[in-house]
Amino acid sequence: MMRSWPGAGAFIDLDAVPLTDRGSRLLIFARPDGGLRVAGAVYERDADRCTHLRRLAVLGADGEQLPVTDVGPEGITFARGAASLTFVDAETLSVGVAADGPPATVLLEAFGTGDDGRPASEVDRTPIRWSSTEETDALDDLSIVIPASGSVSVRMGGTVRQTPEPGSHAKYLADASYRWQEWFGRLPAVRDADLEMVRYAWWLLASNIVRLATHPDIEAVVPSKQGYVAVWQWDSYFISFGLRHGDPELAADQLRLFFSEQAPDGGLPDVVHDGGTLACVADMPPGDLAALARIHGPDSPMVTEADMPITKPPLAAWAARALDQVAGTSVQAELKDGLDRLHRWWFDRPSPDGLPGYEHVYSSGLDDSPLFDDGGPVFAPDLPSYLVMSLDAMADLADDGEDAAEAAAQRSLAEDTAERLLGKRYDVDLGQFVALTPAGTRKTITPFALMPLLTGRLTGPVLESLREALSAPDSLGAAHPLPTVALGAPEFNADRMWRGPVWLNVNWLVIQGLLRSGLDSEAADLAERTVSMVRESGGIHEYWNPLTGARAAGATTGFGWSAALFLDLAVWLAANDNQVADN
Structure with a gap:
């Protein structure tokens, strides 16, 4: 039976x-x-x-x-x-x-x-x-x-x-x-209130496994078997954060798969699928090209420039280190050469001020964000923040190996990047970090303006301004945070992908930034509200309506990174509750 x-x-x-x-x-x-x-x-x-x-x-x-x-x-x-x-x-x-x-x-x-x-x-x-x-x-x-x-x-x-x-x-x-x-015997400890949804999340991660024709020896966890039957670079990083709690080897394979496809110049593809990779505009499916032509025009370089690289934000070093810290593995050291080449690739891209940007909208992961309404390239505050996190992780790896010169070099680049980010991307009058686009400064507030929290180097009025944006009613203070566009912005749409709905990876990234910046109570509050929204919505979806907390129109369900990051937050909340109780 x-x-x-x-x-x-x-x-x-x-x-x-x-x-x-x-x-x-x-x-x-x-x-x-x-x-x-x-x-x-x-x-x-x-x-x-x-x-x-x-x-x-x-x-x-x-x-x-x-x-x-x-x-x-x-x-x-x-x-x-x-x-x-x-x-x-x-x-x-x-x-x-x-x-x-x-x-x-x-x-x-x-x-x-x-x-x-x-x-x-x-x-x-x-x-x-x-x-x-x-x-x-x-x-x-x-x-x-x-x-x-x-x-x-x-x-x-x-x-x-x-x-x-x-x-x-x-x-x-x-x-x-x-x-x-x-499989269920591998579940990590979570609170009773989260257990039912965590079991579902854990099932989703296993049920979304396929073997790609290009990598038959690796179990790849896809975002969803309904259309998303491939692996996307940053999806795989986020998925590894959840898998590390119960299957660290499967988590490591999600990282290894992409580095097995690393180009000689250090770049990584956006997608690995049954037929190969999506690493530049020439590799894009016809449907994606047609959609981009409608949004940005048929003459946009993001449609016509065949050699333009398409990748995803560089979270690999951070993901590898997080896996090692939980599971006692050595994946970051295993991938060190590839990680260093990846970081150099980003800093070698064309830049007006030494801070890299996104040439193609897909490289940011924000397919229809208003940050790209003026076309590309876009120099947004999130990318340098991810690189600071990654360089800090590489410096920590060097410390593990007692390589003081390597650790100093990595931290020096991280410090320089963080200083440039504050000096070049922070708008004092607005009190927020902004993006540079072909039309000038784009001041539309999105949660990506909060990503400099990840540097752990913000202080004083800058830190306070970002903290206030979390609850401001015309900014990101939605009933169900965080909207991907400020509630008071003309571009806000509660159901349109990156123009309003809540994405779990965004909330999760901001929570990590709050922790890195010493705002522990704000991090715990956002984590609690996030897992409550998921539980009350009755499923693990691609994205949620920030006004109702329900699955947003057009969002798929049973989504991979949502499952993984819900699980990761549930594990953290359980550990945090236990720590409070012990104190």
Whole structure:
């Protein structure tokens, strides 16, 4: 009998959150008629266009469809145990009938139609074959009667086999339960109030694992199997912060994957996917180019300059050191040469004043932020702040190795960068850090104006001004902080990606900055409000509406870095509560 894991199965609604399995590209959705649809996970393609099985239904002895009555990480239960479905492996499902129940019929309808009108079999090249009596590439309906204790095994792109071996389905169920029991056994300690959502977050991190064709030996944790079926550089860094608490080796692999793709000049790609990498404008999917042309114009260099690099903010040294500190690993030392080359790459980019900027909007991660409304390059305050953090981490590594000269060189560059940031990017009249764009100074307030907190070097009126922005009603003081554009700004839109909604990585970064700047109570308050918003919203989404705290319109759910950073905050809050109690 399958076990439902509290805090995971409760959120797998088979609608916004399909059932999938570690390493699998199969996504199981509910149909309006009560049956199931099996789709595939493909880079840059909506799951609606990737249908493997248009319908999978289990019928009782009376011919009526058995309802789904329970869903958990290990599978789906029909009619309170009369039948069940589980994963055999990454490409194979098993449907079985209870030993003490009546026979049932599994109905399979293959080859749904994609949203472009083509048969999904043509889109996905995954014929379903019935191997017991015949083989065909064009099955519309297939009814298979299963006796008590019997089962059907369905392999996408392979065969349908009735009762492959006696008792096989029970074994598949037991194997699935064991796999998830082992994974949930790695959960770190958190508060009771956060436990249910933490279990769901922990399931998401495992369920978002795939093996990319370019890196078959590495388990890659993708942001989401619905469209985001690749690894993005800063997503992988954020995901590693969560994974480090229960699977440090998997966390390390998320970093290693990108450094295995490092260019000779030290740059890292934005994306690694099944077909290669996205490292410059020439690598961009047509849909992304079309979207950028609409926003910035068809003649924008971000659309036309094929060699323009596309990457993501340099958080790797920080992520590696954070992993080592929790897990006792030595990943930062392992990647040291690549990390130094990455930092040099950023400082070697064209700059008006020695502080690097973003040539392409995608390199910032802020796809539609008003910071880029004037085009690029944009010299925003967040990038130098990340580099100061990274250089401090490298200096700490040098201290570990008792290399005083190396530590001094790293800290000297960090200090110089922090001083330039304060001198060149701080607007005294506004009391905020600002961005330089092709049109001049962009004064729209976003949380990225708070990222200099990460340097740990702000004092006096500058520090106080940033602290006040957290709660100012016309700035970032939303009911559910932090909005990605100030509430009083004309560009604010509560549901439009980086123009208003709350992103967990932004809140998490600001919390780290508050801690680095000695504002511990403000950090704890923002962390508490963040995890409360997630719990009350009923899911782990891509981004949230800052006015309502609900999932924002257009945001996907079951999102990787949101899961990882919610987990990291929950672990920190539990440790912080324990520390307060001990004192």
